[in-house]
Amino acid sequence: MKLRQATAAAAVVLALTATATACGSSDKDSDSGGGKKITIGIKFDQPGLGLKEPDGSYSGFDVDVAKYVAQKLGYKENQITWKETQSADRETSLQRGDVDFIAASYSITDERKAKVDFAGPYLLAHQDLLIRADGNITKGEDLNGKKLCSVTGSTSAQNVKKTIAPKAQLKQYGAYSECLSGLQNKVVDALTTDDDILAGYASQKQYKGKFKLAGLKLSNENYGIGVKKGDDKLVGKINKALEQMVSDGSWEKAVKANFGPASYKNEPAPKIGDIVK
Incomplete structure (x- = not known):
């Protein structure tokens, strides 16, 4: 009698363990979109690209691209967790698995490709000065x-120091908004990054008439979506989504909605895998 009771109890424990394991394994599946949540890295302080609004919502071209891709991967908007990903943290965020992919004005470079993989490009920008x-x-x-x-x-700054103006006095901060404050207060003479980012800042209501773009094309910046190194399956799915975004008109719609107010003259949508040097 005691043996039968012990055996039955063990069976119950095994059944509960198996059930818990099965439930835990389906919490997240970044490849197929079959899980409940997807975490996407974006910028929180780039008007026109990735901006956290006062009401807690998110806006910008990168945000619209990320939403479209997530939807094609099988996620609804309310299943997206947005995570702020600053420039210096992008590779480590992917390597640690903090995010499933990153859409944050992330230029594709050989140095970065050694650490992470990229889908795209989905936008061609150019380095300029504000x-x-x-x-x-x-x-x-x-x-x-x-x-x-x-x-x-x-x-951007390294490009200037190495090839354009070696005697420039470089100041580096954690966010572009800090640079913008320094420019306004005459602590610095210029802010350099991609022209689409600069256009977004210059078009903000509180800065209108205070800044201008120098109008220089100092480099080509091919924006890609970063994923963890070796995740070829996810890269392929994102590339397919980006191609669909262009073909169905959603890409052009997002460009006009986010860059139109700043009179930004964008390049045509790049072809997947076509990196402009």
């Missing part, structure tokens, strides 16, 4: 001896 409205910087070399601001982990 200066004060009364500024007279007309070419990259004018930055020699001047104070240049960018964010830690950005390729």
Whole structure:
């Protein structure tokens, strides 16, 4: 009698363990979209690209691209967890598995491709300078001896220091919004990053008339969606979603909605895998 009771009790324990294991394994599946949540890395402080609004919602071109891709992967908008991913943290966030993919003005470079994989590109931008409205910087070399601001982990500032204005005094902060404050207060002479990001800042109501784009194309920046190294399956699915976004008109609609107010002249939608050097 006691043996039968012990055997029955063991069977119950095994059944409960198996049930718990089965439930736990379905919580998240970033490849197929079959799970309950997907975590996407974006910027929180880039108007026009990735911005956390005062009401807690998110706006911008990168956000719209990420939503479209997530939907094609099988996730509804309320199943997305947005995570702020600053420039210096993007590779480590993917490597640690903090996010499933990143859409955060993430330029595809050989150095980054050694650490993570990319889908795309989905936008071709160009490095430029944001200066004060009364500024007279007309070419990259004018930055020699001047104070240049960018964010830690950005390729833009390094590009200037290495090839354009080696004598520029580089200041790096954690976020572009800090650079913008420094530019407004004359702590720095110019802010450098991609022209679409700069256009978003310049078009904000509180800054209208205070800043201007220098109008320089200092580099080509091919925006890609970053994923964990080796996840070829997810890269393929995202690439397919990006192609659909262009073909059904959603890409052009998102461009006009997010960059139109700043009179930003965007390049045509790039072809998947076509990296402009």
